[in-house]
Amino acid sequence: MTARPLRADLVLFGRVWTGDRERPRARAVAVLGGRIAAVGDEAEILRLRGAATEVLGGRDATILPGFVDAHLHLLALARRAEEVDCSRESVRSVAELVAKIRAAAASRPPGSWIRAFGYDEFFLEEKRPPRVADLDAAAPAHAVRLLHRTGHAAVLNTVAFQRLGMAPCEVIYEPAGLLRGRIPAPSADEAKRLVAAASDRLLASGITMFHDPSPGQSAADIERLRAWVEEGTIRQRVIALGASADFEPSDRASRWFRHAGVKIMIGEADDADEVAAQVAAADRRGAQVALHAVEGAALVVAIEALRRLGPARTRARRHRIEHAALCPPPLCEAIGESGAAVVTHPGFLRRFGEKYRSELRREEEDWLYPLRRFLDSGVPLAFGSDAPIAPPSPLDNVSAALLRESEGGSRLGPSQRILAAEALALHTQGGAWVGGLESICGSLAPGRLADLVVLDRDPLEVPPAEIAAIRVRATVIEGRVVWRRGDV
Secondary structure, eight states: OOOOOOOOSEEEEEEEEOOOTTOOEEEEEEEETTEEEEEEOHHHHHTTOOTTOEEEEEEEEEEEEOEEEOSOOHHHHHHHTTSEEOSTTTOSSHHHHHHHHHHHHHTSOTTOEEEEEEEOGGGSTTOSOOOHHHHHHHOTTSEEEEEETTSSEEEEOHHHHHHHTOOOOSOEESHHHHHTTTSOOOOHHHHHHHHHHHHHHHHHTTEEEEEEOOTTOOHHHHHHHHHHHHHTSSOSEEEEEEOGGGOOOOSOOOSSEEEEEEEEEOOTTOOHHHHHHHHHHHHHTTOEEEEEEEEHHHHHHHHHHHHHHOHHHHHHHTOEEEEEEEOOHHHHHHHHHHTOEEEEOTHHHHHSHHHHHHHSOGGGGGGBSOHHHHHHTTOOEEEOOOTTSSOOOHHHHHHHHHHOBOTTOOBOOGGGOOOHHHHHHHTTHHHHHHTTOTTTSSSOOTTSBOOEEEESSOTTTSOHHHHTTOOEEEEEETTEEEEEOTTO
C-alpha cells in the first residue's frame, strides 16, 4: 500500500533565512501540525500543497524565524496607550508639556489621576525636568504623575503628593516601588483590553515571543500574565521574571509560558556581598537571575556576583545581565569569563544617541552597547526593546546594530558594528536561547515550532539604513497566521 503524500497546512515561499547553520538559506517552508515539516526549494515545497493548504508569501517576500524581544515590560507598554505622551516626539519644551497635560485635565473629572510619561530633560528646550509648580499650573484640580522616559524618575504635582500623604519634592527617583499600589490601576477588564492591544502591537512587529523582566513583579502579577497567555489575551510565548521573594520552582512551565526566575536591580551604591548573596540564594532555588546593571559600579557588582557562582553554573542557569549599556573592554571580557548572557538594546544608539554623545568622551563611544566586543568575548547576546522606553521594533534594533548612528547622523563607536545575519540571530535564536527554548523555536528547521514572520523585503539584502523601514506582512505562531497586514 502506497503511503499518502504529506499535505501541508501552510506553505510559505520567498527568500527564506532559516537561522539554521546547516541550511541558512532556502526558498520555501512547509508547516504541518504547528511545526516546520520541510524547508527547501520552491518547487519541492509547493508539491506538498493540498486542497486545504494555505499559501503565503511571494517571490518578493522574505520569511524569517519569529522575532524574540528579550526585554520588555508588557503592562507598562499596555498602559501607555491610556496615558499622556510627553516624550520627545510629542513635546519639545516644558511649556508644550504643560499645555498637553492641561488639555488632558480639561477632559477628565476634577480629582481624578492623570498619568503621563516620557519626559527627558535633555530633549526639552529648557534642559530641565518639569517641576511641581509646572504640573500644578497644568492641572491644579487633578493628581498628576509624570514618569521619566526611563521609568527611574517621576515628577508629581501637589495634589498627588497630598493624595499619597507624601512631602513634596521636585523629583522622585526609582518610583516604581514607592508608588506601586498607591495610584489606582486600571480595572481587570480595562487591563485585559489594554494588554490584548499591546499583544497585537507586538504581533504587528513580527514578535512571537517576549521576555518580561519587570522589576518587582509579584507572584500574583506572574499568575496574571500566565492567565492572559492561557486564555489567549496575550498571543506570544512569554518568559517572565519577577521578585526574588516570590519565586518558587514550578512544574507548570510550558512552551507558551515560563516563570523563569528573578529580576534583581543593582544600583551604583549596592553592596557586592549582599548582591552576591541574593544571586546565590536565587540560583539555589532554581531561578534564572536577570541582573539590571547599566554601567559602572553596578556592572562590576553584577559580574562579581556571577563570578562567585562560577561560569559553569552561570551558563547552565543562563543567568543574564540586562542592559550593560556602557561596558569598557575589561568588563566585556569579565562578562565573557563569568558565563553570563547579556540582553541589550542597540536601538537606543539611534533613539538617544545625541544624548550619549553629549555625556561621553569620544573614546568611550566604543564602550556603548559594544556588540562586536561582546561577541568576540564569547558573551551570549540577545536583543530587546525595553519597551515602553523605546518602541518594540526588532527591525529598528537590527538597523541600529549595523549603523550605530544617532538620529542626527552621528556615528557612535563604529568599530562595534555587527553584521546583518548576526543581528537577526540575536533577535531570534539569541532570545530563544536565553529563554531556554532554543530546541523548539528561534530557527526554521524540520521539527521546530512554526513561529515565523513574513517581511516585504530582505534585511540581508537591503542597505542597513533601509532595514527599519521594512514592513511586516504577516506573523505566524505554531503554523497559524495570527496577524497579517490589511493588504496581504
